[in-house]
Amino acid sequence: MVQPSTIEADVIVVGAGLSGMIAARKLLEAGLTPVVLEADERVGGRILTQEVLPGVPVELGAQWIGDTHERMFRLAAELGVETFPQYDEGATSYELVGSGVLRENEFHARFESELRELELVLRRLDVLADDVPVESPWSAPRAVEWDAITAGAWYDAQGLSPVARTLLEICTVGILAVPTAEVSFLHLLFTIKTCGVTSELFAESEGGAQTTRFIGGTSEIPNRLAALISDRIVLDVPVQLIEHSADSVTVHCRGGLVARGRRVIVAISPTLAGRIMYDPPLPGIRDQLTQRLPNGSAMKAFFIYDEPFWRNDGFNGQLISDVGPARMSNDTCIPGDDHGVILLFLEGDQARTYGRLPENERREALTAELVRHYGGRAANPEFYVDGEWSERQWTRGCYNANHGPHVWTTYGPALTRPVGVIHWASTDTATYWSAYMEGAVDAGERAAAAVIAELS
Ligand SMILES: Cc1cc2nc3c(=O)[nH]c(=O)nc-3n(C[C@H](O)[C@H](O)[C@H](O)COP(=O)(O)OP(=O)(O)OC[C@H]3O[C@@H](n4cnc5c(N)ncnc54)[C@H](O)[C@@H]3O)c2cc1C
Structure with a gap:
């Protein structure tokens, strides 16, 4: 990765998530020079694989793709990232509306x-x-x-x-x-x-958004993508100010880096895009929109055992419950590794309530839930890890931007409409699988195509 203090490029891309890097690659293919400015010390944004034990990568961020995520399947194949199907054999465990724990x-x-x-x-x-x-x-x-x-x-x-x-x-x-x-x-x-x-x-099988995972972890996708354009990415440079005129932009980052270009693609969630300063200021409709698109609240918690004991009892590792912190879970074992990995989702109010507790209290409440569904062996994991996304400065919640009442009909067009030389990307602006990685690719391609059309 490069680290100069002034950069000239045709197009400045803000954010090295999937959307921004896809846009940059498309611009390069069209013969334009992009530079991607990333606030964090890593690429990938809402995609974050962490190897918690040797050979056991867990996905604190995005994990699955589904059968109709054509762009992601294509991208994985092109980058040489292999996929494997989500484990889906056995029964789901339910506990709903006072039913007690019931097998499927x-x-x-x-x-x-x-x-x-x-x-x-x-x-x-x-x-x-x-x-x-x-x-x-x-x-x-x-x-x-x-x-x-x-x-x-x-x-x-x-x-x-x-x-x-x-x-x-x-x-x-x-x-x-x-x-x-x-x-x-x-x-x-x-x-x-x-x-x-x-x-x-x-659905999780036969269609659905969660049928397929990536060998080595989802971060293989952004990491390999970044490797293809590494001389075009600058890390650790949060964009703070975008000055724009009819035909140019000057982008200022924390730490003093300045990037000048003809267009900018802002490939971050709308709420974070609203925290950048713009000179001249953006139209009121755009700013009012970004004031009204809060990111959701979700976190993932992983329990890692010496083996997936629930499989022996005929369970698929999925629970659906309205009791306890997690409403859903998944078997997220790694092919070729003996460990049993189970993922619990905390979403909406559950993420807000339990995400604010000390980790040991959250873990205790989740353990009690697993024990109710899968028995005493669930009480003794070898390892536990969870990830809170609202605490992350460059994400501030997930999975994506939420539209409350009246937002689409009052401010909708401002979500994707460029403001002069400023274009908008990120999965939150997609029209195909918005909120998903597929949407991030869709939005990055759309913004890049618009810029290419303007500059050629
Ligand atoms: C817990 C979790 C689970 C998920 N599960 C799935 C799943 O199973 N399947 C699926 O398809 N999707 C899933 N998603 C959603 C998926 O991760 C996103 O749709 C996708 O990664 C978004 O990519 P993006 O490039 O649009 O945005 P981001 O990934 O948010 O990228 C934006 C980038 O911009 C950077 N940035 C922010 N502010 C600035 C600034 N001021 N200056 C410079 N850079 C900045 C950020 O650091 C980040 O790298 C999940 C997300 C989370 C968090």
């Missing part, structure tokens, strides 16, 4: 009609989502009506049983990482549409 077959037998109700609501969501244009959700025929209510209010109005309503909350918070009472119903429909249908979003 018991749960399905007891709550058959509630699960049918859930299925019907998901089908209804798919039909409504189909009316939302991903490029301009605010122009959907019922946009104003849908943007005036929260997803939670719409769910509440469906007359669902407690089990169906609770499951719906859990799977939605599992995607958006905020309680449904904070999300615009239009935003929920937009999210569904950018991913296809609800079954693509919620």
Whole structure:
């Protein structure tokens, strides 16, 4: 990586997450010179693999891709990163609405009609989502009506049983990482549409967003991408000020680095983009938008055992629960390694409440939950690690930006519309699998294509 004090380039890219690096590579391919300015001491942003024991990489950030994540499959193949399927054999364990702990077959037998109700609501969501244009959700025929209510209010109005309503909350918070009472119903429909249908979003096998993982860890993707353009990336240079005119930009970083170019692509989440100073100031609509797009709250906690003992008991490592800190879990063992690795998700209010506790108290509460589902062996992990994303200065929450009521219909066009020579990327601006790595690639490609069109 280079470290000069003044840089000239055609295009300055802010942020060496997936979106920014994809944009930079596309610019290079088009014969333009980019430079990527990254605040952190590493690339990858919301992708963060940590090798916690020899041969055991865990994903504190992004982990899976799904069958329709075409750009990510292509990218992995091109970078030589191999993939493997998510383990999915055995039963899920449930504990919902006072049911006590139930194996999947018991749960399905007891709550058959509630699960049918859930299925019907998901089908209804798919039909409504189909009316939302991903490029301009605010122009959907019922946009104003849908943007005036929260997803939670719409769910509440469906007359669902407690089990169906609770499951719906859990799977939605599992995607958006905020309680449904904070999300615009239009935003929920937009999210569904950018991913296809609800079954693509919620299912783990046969489609779904979580079918496939990366050998060596997800960070192999940004690390190998960075290696291809390493002379174009500067680390540890937080962008603080962007001066812009009709045909040029001057970008100032903490530490004194100045980068001059003809365009800038800001490839960071909208809320962080709003913390950069702009001279002249951005239009009011853009600033008001970034004031209204908070990142969600999610964290991942990993328990590592000497073996995946739950598999021997016929469990797939997934739990779905409304008791305890984690609403969901996954078997995240590493192929070729004997350890048993189980991941618990804390999302929305759970991340806010338990994320603020000392680690030992959080770990204790999570252990109790695992023991209820998988028995006493769960009490003795060899290793524990978790990751809190709102504490990270250059992320400040995840998985992505959340649109509350009225935001899409009042400020929507400002999300992606360039301001003169300033273009916007990051997964939060994507129209395909927004919030996911696939969306980061989609957004990076879109912003780069727009800049290439302007400069050629
Ligand atoms: C816990 C967690 C789990 C996830 N799970 C999945 C998953 O399983 N599958 C999936 O597809 N996606 C998942 N995601 C989402 C995925 O990680 C993101 O969609 C994707 O990585 C976003 O990439 P990006 O480039 O748009 O943004 P980022 O990764 O946020 O990149 C932005 C970069 O800009 C830098 N930056 C910020 N401010 C400045 C500044 N002022 N100056 C310079 N640089 C700055 C940051 O350090 C960062 O490197 C998960 C995310 C998290 C956090």
